[in-house]
Amino acid sequence: MTRSALTRDEVLAAAAALVKRHGPAALTMRGLAAELGTAVTSIYWHVGNRESLLDALVERTVQDMGAIRPAGRTPAERIVSVARILRRELRERPHLIAMVHERGLTERMFLPAQRALVHEVRAAGLRGARAADAVRAIQFQIVGFLLVERNRERSPAQSPAEGELWDPRAAPDDPALARALARPADPERLFLLSVRALAQALLTPDAAAPPASG
Known part of the structure; x- marks a missing residue:
């Protein structure tokens, strides 16, 4: 059954997980849709085509790498x-x-x-x-x-x-x-x-x- 109320963040999180496990070549729109239990058209709706998805995924990675909180006394x-x-x-x-x-x-x-x-x-x-x-x-x-x-x-x-x-x-x-x-x-x-x-x-x-x- 196709799931509803999918968000852009969920799409990007699932895409990042796929790339982390199997590499960029494994990231296809159909594979991502299957991972999320939704239709391919829903993926396009949230992130555009595959190149747009990759751009958004890269931007998300850059943002995730920004959380640097040093610890220590000196x-x-x-x-x-x-x-x-x-x-x-x-x-x-x-x-x-x-x-x-x-x-x-x-x-x-x-x-x-x-x-x-x-x-x-x-x-x-x-x-x-x-x-x-x-x-x-x-x-x-x-x-x-x-x-x-x-x-x-x-x-x-x-x-x-x-x-x-x-x-x-x-x-x-x-x-x-x-x-x-x-x-x-x-x-x-x-x-x-x-x-x-x-x-x-x-x-x-x-x-x-x-x-x-x-």
Whole structure:
């Protein structure tokens, strides 16, 4: 039976869920109508054609990514919280993020996180170009880490594996190092370690600024 009183928000939520589960190619007007238990004409009525639906879905994703609420007692702690939120949001919706990128809205999507980072680096006393460098360095660290993380997840099984490469003979003067490198990496711990170290270094008042290039 065809359902009634369907709303635009429900259509977009169902479309987002389809893309998250199966990718953009799975998003067809008929498939979406079947998911919602309604007629295809009802989908067209609420969101227009498929291109209009994709545009609305991208805009919704950009808006959803705007809810960045830092937590922590110090600027460094709050920067780490922004990093964790952004990484989580990007990991939860890879297909939707790819659609945002394809439509040229990536920078706009990152703007709320950038603004949150700007607030924190200024609270730590940074100003001008140094503050801008700090914001971008942290943002690049977050996105770069995520790209490496996803590439590792998608890579085929390695032979020899990392654990086979790092036996005690590989580092005879530091067997503890070899044992640690033989264990699987813990992405969450490494992410926090790297962002905390970067934030602390960037926010140190007497840290020497790198020389300008060119």
